Amino acid sequence: MHISRPYRSSYTDNLIGTLLAIFGNVLVSISLSIQKYSHVKLAGSKDLRAFYHTKTWWSGFVLVCLGELANFVSYAFAPLALITALNAVSVLTSSILGLIFLREKLKPRDFAKRYGLSFLGSILTIGGTYLFVAFGPNSHEKLKAENIVTHLVGWPVLLYMLLEIITFCLLLYFYKRRQANYLVIILMLAALLSSITVITVKAVSGMLVLTVEGAMQLDYPIFSVMFVCMVASVVFQAKFLSQACKLYDPSLVAGVNYILSTIFAVVAGAVFYVEFKNEDILHICMFLLGSAFCFLGVFLITKNRKRTKTFEPYVTMDMVNGVPTIHDKGLFVQQENHGAFSYGALVNNDGVAPAILPVNLKQPPVDSISIDPSFGPLDLKED
Numbered sequence: 001m002h003i004s005r006p007y008r009s010s011y012t013d014n015l016i017g018t019l020l021a022i023f024g025n026v027l028v029s030i031s032l033s034i035q036k037y038s039h040v041k042l043a044g045s046k047d048l049r050a051f052y053h054t055k056t057w058w059s060g061f062v063l064v065c066l067g068e069l070a071n072f073v074s075y076a077f078a079p080l081a082l083i084t085a086l087n088a089v090s091v092l093t094s095s096i097l098g099l100i101f102l103r104e105k106l107k108p109r110d111f112a113k114r115y116g117l118s119f120l121g122s123i124l125t126i127g128g129t130y131l132f133v134a135f136g137p138n139s140h141e142k143l144k145a146e147n148i149v150t151h152l153v154g155w156p157v158l159l160y161m162l163l164e165i166i167t168f169c170l171l172l173y174f175y176k177r178r179q180a181n182y183l184v185i186i187l188m189l190a191a192l193l194s195s196i197t198v199i200t201v202k203a204v205s206g207m208l209v210l211t212v213e214g215a216m217q218l219d220y221p222i223f224s225v226m227f228v229c230m231v232a233s234v235v236f237q238a239k240f241l242s243q244a245c246k247l248y249d250p251s252l253v254a255g256v257n258y259i260l261s262t263i264f265a266v267v268a269g270a271v272f273y274v275e276f277k278n279e280d281i282l283h284i285c286m287f288l289l290g291s292a293f294c295f296l297g298v299f300l301i302t303k304n305r306k307r308t309k310t311f312e313p314y315v316t317m318d319m320v321n322g323v324p325t326i327h328d329k330g331l332f333v334q335q336e337n338h339g340a341f342s343y344g345a346l347v348n349n350d351g352v353a354p355a356i357l358p359v360n361l362k363q364p365p366v367d368s369i370s371i372d373p374s375f376g377p378l379d380l381k382e383d
Contacts, residue, residue, distance in 0.1 A: 010138040017078025018133055021086040024070030029093035031063030076143070076205040080198050080269030081276075081287070082136040084262050085129075088294040091258065092125045095301045114304075121300030124293045131290025135283045137275040143206025145220035151272055152222070160271045168192045183256060186244045191260035193237040195268040200230035202273070255302035259295045266291070 038057040042050045051057040074083050095118050141147060151157055171189050174180040203226040207217035217223060244253045269275045276284060 010140045013077040013140045017074040020074035024067040025090035027067030031060040034060035075202040076209040079275040081266045084265035117304040121297040125297030128290040128293025135286035190240040191264045194261040195264040197233040200226045251302040
């Protein structure tokens with residue numbers, strides 16, 4: 001069956017979509033940093049929801065809504081392969097904002113030792129972003145309801161969806177029945193859902209833009225189907241990502257999830273929307289090279305986020321003398337809490353130096369107490 005593809009100015013659309021995606025990712029990173037600042041500032045408050053009453057948190061919430069709206073609209077103008085790869089801009093912005101908020105005064109040698117990998121990752125991410133933006137697919141199709149239905153019933157898309165469903169069911173079986181809580185399995189489930197998310201987001205966004213331009217598309221059944229699939233895939237994808245962050249370091253989850261979700265999104269765009277049909281080998285190779293640079297850059301940036309913990313004191317109560325005692329983690333074992341989720345640009349509070357506890361330790365020396373078995377039990381009455 002012949003697919004009608006009325007193309008318009010692809011370079012103009014790509015420019016609009018690219019600028020919207022970059023603006024949206026930067027805005028999301030800034031907003032999450034503002035919200036994290038509000039959480040950190042009220043960390044000692046007894047009211048767990050005190051940040052809801054601050055202007056800082058609400059300003060961050062408004063900015064994140066604007067950023068996500070810009071990302072949503074960008075899918076209507078640029079190909080999936082380009083927009084999803086631009087999520088690396090968010091990781092890069094978060095890394096830069098993290099250095100600004102930390103305000104650490106380090107010598108050049110110490111700075112290079114601690115943040116050398118992040119700097120190298122930032123350079124690779126910037127270079128990779130330039131390559132896949134310059135050599136990415138330029139064709140753009142008006143996403144009318146008829147065109148989306150025609151794509152959906154094509155045999156390449158049906159075969160692709162069948163393979164995705166089989167793979168998802170197998171991974172879900174091992175995850176639920178075999179208790180295979182491996183990071184790769186959890187993020188593969190999230191990436192498979194992410195490919196469905198980007199396909200439906202692009203369809204919904206494209207039909208909304210055409211409706212705003214005057215061509216009504218909202219009364220077609222395919223719009224409702226795509227909208228429901230979009231919401232469902234986003235919800236279940238968020239659940240898998242939340243589970244991964246509870247079991248593993250959030251920085252590692254962010255890096256691996258970006259790589260897997262981008263790969264599946266590029267494949268989904270190539271199969272569903274035939275984005276690479278009119279591209280030559282040179283452009284495809286340069287796009288893949290730029291994506292590889294971004295993958296490596298994001299991995300280096302997220303790998304360097306986890307800081308070394310040198311000394312973490314904790315307090316126990318001496319049952320005999322009734323006084324608190326400070327222990328070092330290096331001498332005594334203390335259970336760690338890996339469930340804290342660090343988001344945005346700011347580094348987790350675990351990396352901050354602990355405050356000194358004002359405790360007066362007046363314990364009598366053990367050698368000064370002489371115990372004779374002939375006197376019976378030791379009298380512990382106070383003088």
